[in-house]
Amino acid sequence: MAFSAFATGTAREQVPRRKSRVALLLLLPGILYLVLFFLVPLVSLVITSLQAPSAFGDVGSYQTAFNWNNYVVSITQYGDQIVRSFFYAVLATVFALLFSYPLAYFIGVTARPWPLLQNLMLVLVIAPFFISFLLRTLAWKSLLSDESGFVTGLKALSLLAPDAHITGTPVAVVFGLTYNFIPFMTLPLYAALERLDTQYLEAGSDLYARPSTVFRKVTIPLSMPGIVSGVLLTFIPAAGDYVNASREFLGGTGTAMMGNVIESNFLILLNYPAAASLSIILMVVILAIVTAYVRRSGTEDLL
Amino acid sequence: MATAAFAEAGADLELVGVHKRFPGFTAIEDLSLTIPAGSFFALLGPSGCGKTTTLRLVAGLEEATAGRILIGGKDVTDTKPFQRPVNTVFQSYALFPHMSIIENVAFGLRRRRIADATAKAHEALSLVELDHLATRRPSQLSGGQQQRVALARAIVNRPALLLLDEPLGALDLKLRRQMQLELKSIQEEVGLTFLHVTHDQEEAMTMADTVAVMNKGQIEQLGAPEVLYELPRTAFVANFLGQSNLFTGPVADTTADSISVNIAGSKIVVPRARAKRHSGQVTIGVRPEKLSLHLTAPEKTAETNVLGPGRVIDVSFSGVSSQYIVAVPGLGSIIVFAQNMGAGPMAPEGAETWVSWKVEHGFGLEDEASAAPRFTADDDTATIAVQKKRALMSELEEA
Numbered sequence: 257m258a259f260s261a262f263a264t265g266t267a268r269e270q271v272p273r274r275k276s277r278v279a280l281l282l283l284l285p286g287i288l289y290l291v292l293f294f295l296v297p298l299v300s301l302v303i304t305s306l307q308a309p310s311a312f313g314d315v316g317s318y319q320t321a322f323n324w325n326n327y328v329v330s331i332t333q334y335g336d337q338i339v340r341s342f343f344y345a346v347l348a349t350v351f352a353l354l355f356s357y358p359l360a361y362f363i364g365v366t367a368r369p370w371p372l373l374q375n376l377m378l379v380l381v382i383a384p385f386f387i388s389f390l391l392r393t394l395a396w397k398s399l400l401s402d403e404s405g406f407v408t409g410l411k412a413l414s415l416l417a418p419d420a421h422i423t424g425t426p427v428a429v430v431f432g433l434t435y436n437f438i439p440f441m442t443l444p445l446y447a448a449l450e451r452l453d454t455q456y457l458e459a460g461s462d463l464y465a466r467p468s469t470v471f472r473k474v475t476i477p478l479s480m481p482g483i484v485s486g487v488l489l490t491f492i493p494a495a496g497d498y499v500n501a502s503r504e505f506l507g508g509t510g511t512a513m514m515g516n517v518i519e520s521n522f523l524i525l526l527n528y529p530a531a532a533s534l535s536i537i538l539m540v541v542i543l544a545i546v547t548a549y550v551r552r553s554g555t556e557d558l559l
Numbered sequence: 560m561a562t563a564a565f566a567e568a569g570a571d572l573e574l575v576g577v578h579k580r581f582p583g584f585t586a587i588e589d590l591s592l593t594i595p596a597g598s599f600f601a602l603l604g605p606s607g608c609g610k611t612t613t614l615r616l617v618a619g620l621e622e623a624t625a626g627r628i629l630i631g632g633k634d635v636t637d638t639k640p641f642q643r644p645v646n647t648v649f650q651s652y653a654l655f656p657h658m659s660i661i662e663n664v665a666f667g668l669r670r671r672r673i674a675d676a677t678a679k680a681h682e683a684l685s686l687v688e689l690d691h692l693a694t695r696r697p698s699q700l701s702g703g704q705q706q707r708v709a710l711a712r713a714i715v716n717r718p719a720l721l722l723l724d725e726p727l728g729a730l731d732l733k734l735r736r737q738m739q740l741e742l743k744s745i746q747e748e749v750g751l752t753f754l755h756v757t758h759d760q761e762e763a764m765t766m767a768d769t770v771a772v773m774n775k776g777q778i779e780q781l782g783a784p785e786v787l788y789e790l791p792r793t794a795f796v797a798n799f800l801g802q803s804n805l806f807t808g809p810v811a812d813t814t815a816d817s818i819s820v821n822i823a824g825s826k827i828v829v830p831r832a833r834a835k836r837h838s839g840q841v842t843i844g845v846r847p848e849k850l851s852l853h854l855t856a857p858e859k860t861a862e863t864n865v866l867g868p869g870r871v872i873d874v875s876f877s878g879v880s881s882q883y884i885v886a887v888p889g890l891g892s893i894i895v896f897a898q899n900m901g902a903g904p905m906a907p908e909g910a911e912t913w914v915s916w917k918v919e920h921g922f923g924l925e926d927e928a929s930a931a932p933r934f935t936a937d938d939d940t941a942t943i944a945v946q947k948k949r950a951l952m953s954e955l956e957e958a
């Protein structure tokens with residue numbers, strides 16, 4: 257299946273050791289691409305993050321310097337948003353995993369005798385991609401707005417205080433993040449579970465393990481590659497997301513994440529060094545968390 | 560719970576009127592079977608005969624449509640696999656790929672919270688001579704080693720009943736012979752009840768005390784290997800367990816201790832005690848190695864049966880013996896195994912020959928004579944349709 261592309265193979269392939277000019281030639285476009293569109297912007301980002309305001313004092317004009325103080329200012333000024341970003345991203349990842357695992361298990365294992373149902377459900381998982389991410393989030397904004405039937409219904413049932421809102425709260429932001437990244441969690445999980453050999457589960461129950469123990473000791477470890485790639489595919493973009501948390505969508509004043517801060521620094525305050533330093537902080541923290549996570553889950557092959 | 564402690568000894572297994580129906584076909588039909596404690600029992604049959612389904616029913620991996628399963632006198636029909644005092648050596652071993660060998664072997668012990676799980680697992684690994692590989696992963700082991708680990712993982716739990724699902728199928732011939740002997744000696748050593756499923760008749764005969772030949776979801780014949788081989792009851796058993804020459808004809812004459820059957824004009828005598836049917840159309844058989852090949856017409860005596868003349872249409876030399884196929888007009892082909900006593904085959908291809916055998920070596924089958932004594936596949940659309948219809952009819956009748 258095409259979706260296996262999301263999963264990581266456990267079999268290590270033999271790497272040909274022979275050096276070849278042809279291979280180098282074939283690699284050249286890729287290397288050029290990486291240099292032009294990854295390395296150069298990265299270096300430029302690092303340089304920008306260290307710039308100091310220009311001597312002439314124009315707003316938005318900066319000169320090259322080694323002003324590492326930008327980082328200190330960013331961290332002290334935006335500490336809340338940095339912590340909030342990762343907190344929301346962790347929550348969204350956990351919720352997406354809890355929602356996606358049973359779904360992926362159903363599609364990949366339970367529905368095996370009915371390939372048509374499998375394919376139908378996979379299409380349903382991917383279907384939201386056919387509509388723009390922004391439109392879907394806006395749709396949720398109106399669905400969760402104070403005037404919506406959902407919110408008025410909750411208020412009528414006294415499940416929500418009369419003056420409470422859903423949009424603009426952390427609940428709405430985490431919900432939006434979870435909703436938007438569920439397919440990225442479900443597909444790698446599906447790809448891993450689809451290849452799960454049920455004979456291992458039978459062997460587990462034959463060896464006196466209750467169904468819950470079989471799940472904990474056999475199913476989870478065997479689907480670990482899928483869990484790791486799903487978590488990475490969800491956590492990394494969620495931590496840097498600026499759509500869900502922005503005030504135009506599901507967020508409010510108190511829900512700004514790093515993405516929103518970077519956006520406002522870059523587009524409104526024209527404080528490029530602050531935006532650049534925040535971007536680098538985001539990148540470094542994500543790298544650190546991901547490295548620690550991958551080490552812990554025992555799938556170093558991914559790095 | 561029955562699984563809380565090691566089984567002191569093997570338990571006997573009893574299947575009572577077990578049925579298993581899958582959508583579209585019946586895998587097992589009214590199977591009743593008793594396997595005494597401590598025995599090595601083989602279920603032998605072609606693929607699709609229901610032997611693996613039987614094993615899975617005993618393990619609890621499938622639910623019986625009807626019937627009871629008793630282990631050591633206790634009804635386990637409605638219990639889950641993890642509650643049964645049974646362990647399985649799977650055909651593809653099913654060793655957990657994410658665990659080391661020692662963790663694999665200790666898995667069952669840990670689940671039952673048995674003290675010293677690791678020490679006991681090492682002991683079991685020593686039994687199969689693999690303790691030095693305890694820290695490896697299953698993928699780092701060869702097929703034969705994996706097979707032995709799978710065996711250790713099962714017997715370490717001292718199950719009352721050990722189920723073996725063609726565990727030697729993936730091994731090469733030499734390793735298979737070696738493992739057969741090892742399995743047999745382990746069984747004698749630990750005294751557990753072994754239920755071994757295989758399609759390899761040689762394997763079943765060398766290892767098991769009792770062999771049950773299964774066909775189309777039913778047991779055709781059950782007994783000690785020698786008995787099954789010497790006196791097959793049906794054409795299926797006669798052909799599945801070794802080869803047989805089968806002839807069908809009407810009974811011409813009976814005496815107190817023998818019956819004579821008219822086979823294409825020749826009178827063939829079979830001892831009455833070795834024949835299951837004594838009148839009407841009877842199928843009689845003789846094993847190819849019991850036949851002698853003659854280049855001149857042998858004299859027919861009271862102790863021998865003679866058929867011929869026929870023509871040798873094929874000779875295949877296999878070292879110790881040669882297999883001859885002799886075409887006898889009106890009878891078809893007769894297979895003869897003869898030891899190569901001289902240099903080269905005894906009869907060249909095309910030679911005119913007679914075959915003879917001692918009366919006491921013949922056997923008479925219980926089967927109704929049929930045009931196709933060998934089993935035919937029952938998985939074509941028509942058969943499935945007929946089975947479905949039958950199932951529906953019986954359900955309607957019940958309702």
